[in-house]
Amino acid sequence: MTARAVEGWTLDPLTTFVQEAGARLVLLMTPAGQVLAQSGFTRAVDVMSAAALGAAIFASTTEIARQLGEPPFAGLAHQGERHGIFLAPVTTDRGPVVVLAVYQLENSSLGLVQLFFEQLATDLRAASPKGVEPKQVLAADFERELSDSLNSLFGR
């Protein structure tokens, strides 16, 4: 399975996580839905959809937590018949990174994904560029940024 990264520092932690946790699809993105890296996706349109949906879910749960007077949730898991989804944020020097992982119940489990997510979080924090101000993405630039990211990930 090939992992590709828009920001190179995410690649090694992502590759290790995919191998250890047995995740089928993984997306690293900003809370706004900017893609940083992916593994397992074969089409740009799928990455685009997953990033948009993941960012929306993350925004919704963050808002629910805010309304409950709680800090943002540490993670969210959803289990279907054959697949499970795990969504969780990691705080890095580059800014918050949201991890979306899809795993097959036949090959992995929520316990394994959670276990190796902790390692991924540690690796991402260690690898993230230090002293870099997180870049704010304006709505006007979002589509171009997304398009650039997808071109970078899928080599167009």
Added chain:
Amino acid sequence: MSANGYEAALSRITSVRGVRGAMVVAGADGLVVAEQLMEGIKGAAVAALAASLATRLGRAMEAGGVGTGVFWHLQAERGALLVVPARSGMLVVAVAEPGVNAGLARLELLRAAESVA
């Protein structure tokens, strides 16, 4: 089964000399349901990896036509992992020292598996 029921079942396992901890693990998820562990044992890690191993061993046994596993004893240099799957899909797991009385520990694991089934 109530939380107290799990605690009682685990207490019987951890009372066996040489057992350093015991857990009830959801086999499908690899998540800890109940645990009694000595300090230093990473419960979440043991649960996730034991459940993954259980799934794969189960497949191997099925492929080998030897039926369902009833007790696994994995001996390592500095300890042992003992696992009994319950009918409900839960796993009863013990982490033990190398010199544990495996027969007695097995008996208590089987009793615990009956009670969580």
